[in-house]
Amino acid sequence: MRIAYRDAVREAIRDALKADPRVFLMGEDVGRYGGSYAVSKGLLEEFGPQRIRDTPLSESAFVGAGIGAALGGLRPIVEIMTVNFSLLALDQIVNNAATLSHMSGGQLSVPLVIRLATGAGRQLGAQHSHSLEGWYAHIPGLRIAVPATLDDARRMLAAALASPDPVLLFEHLYLYNMEGELTPGLERVDLEHAAIRRAGRDVTLITYGWSLYKCLAAAATLAQEGIDAEVLDLRALRPLDDAAIMASVRRTRRAVIVDEGWRSGSLSAEVATRIVEQAFYDLDAPVARVCTAEVPVPYAKHLEAAALPSPETIAAAVRNLLTSGAGG
């Protein structure tokens, strides 16, 4: 059965609401409006306003309320319309959700799931095009996962709800319209393991989110040139699956990290450092990176496209690595 990414997320939410009376969904325009990306469309009619709660534009308050509700025994799914607006709730996420377990000596836990749309590519301008998942991955106490595939869109939420810790799920806004088939029989996924989406021998493209599809496209182009790229989907940004990263890089001996975040102080920097720390002597070339240009993402289509990683810039980075042995 074909399914769109947004419908896969909705089915995951429906399952969760049916399976556990403690679960509820809360956020801006999730009910009456049907979700700003139509993810929660129809859920208000099916589950009612107690469990599909529209909130005012009060990100700090409703994220904090999610934390409190989780402490109080419920299992909230909080939708922050986009990561851009999560900045208004940063205090609650970083100072409260991430710390309460540790700070209370393990007496408390915050089983909260926050879903956020993320990313650029739709000409929404600088304030609506952030990719800040790498930032959140900096914070101990949070778990960060990124469903890039339909299977993960369909199944990650259950894993997140099963976690006793706060989990942030980042849904790239470019993926909501993506359609395809779910893997038959796949009922469970985890939040710990990276997944090889294309096996290859010559180089590992390490990525997550929408960039996964750019890497797969680059790999297809490179294949025609006789270059066999492996594509590793990180899936979880915190904790990172070091074992999977190192296993792949040791096989291919080359790594290109593709991240829609900016390069400086980024998730790509973290992954590169770990490779250097753990697999340096297995490398045949310096680790390379393809990231978003260090500008607030511009509106104009051609400028935005030039700012973001693309299959072309990814393929070029790989060629560069293989021919000169130098980083891209």
Next chain:
Amino acid sequence: MSAAGGYALSREHGLELLRQMLRIRAFEDRSYRLYGETKIRGFLHLYNGEEAVAAGVMQALRPADAIVSTYREHGHALARGISMNAVMAELFGKQTGCSRGRGGSMHLFDAAKRFYGGNAIVAGGLPIAVGLALAQKLQHQSDLTACFFGDGAVAEGEFHESLNLASLWKLPLLFICENNLYAMGTALERAQAETDITTKARAYRMEATAVDGMDAFAVEEAVADAARKIRNGAGPALLEMRTYRFRAHSMFDPQLYRDKAEVEAWQKKGPIVSLTTRLKALGLMTEEDYQRLEREAEAEVETAVGFAESSPWEPVSELARFVYAEHIA
């Protein structure tokens, strides 16, 4: 809430308010079509129905006053006097746009006009307005800052923090809430325990007045009154402009949250129809006048589209410019 006061509506004055509203309406209708033609992309929030607010407010402000706006700001920008060519070119993402193609519909800027931007984070502009007004006060200027925001913004902490700070410091700041009854699909009464926004402002000890935001003249009068007091050192004030948006929230909104009948009822008392009827009834304007203003507005839009079409794209080699200040020697 009607234009009673000591203000007489002259022909010249009435036609100017109408002219501004017609320019905005023509611009918005054309932008809607251009979105369908994919000339404009990203988020596009149209101002149809709310024109009286922009026209009336800008009429009452001075060139040196500072303005902070939202993502629904085409009308504010045009009424402020930013050229329609530059605004349209910005929507096209061209180099000649008022933000050099980097901002788009939600981020119009013009430093010379003291227009400090469309801000796309709800309530994000309010603290900036506090700072602009602080700068005005500390520099003993007689100017003020006018800050636009929607009814949805009232739920944000930044609204409350900014009102308090502005009042505590007695800043020359005019808060202008464009209450169009909805924040996306969330009606005011589903978002606020207290739906009278002026009550909230009074809790911060500032003067607050509700204004018929469908009446450009009433808007202008209210802003002129408030501005006079603010310039005399009375501290901040809030005006709640009661208005309505005729079109969808943005281009991706199926409008499941409101009835057609409600929209139609508001359209009947729309700002352009009502001022037109009034001016004609007072014998201040003829149908020919109206037709001429409409033609002029259409022609201005046509010119702006031609300008935007024929303007160059910013070269990609310039992508990284302006991330940091470029010092002018």
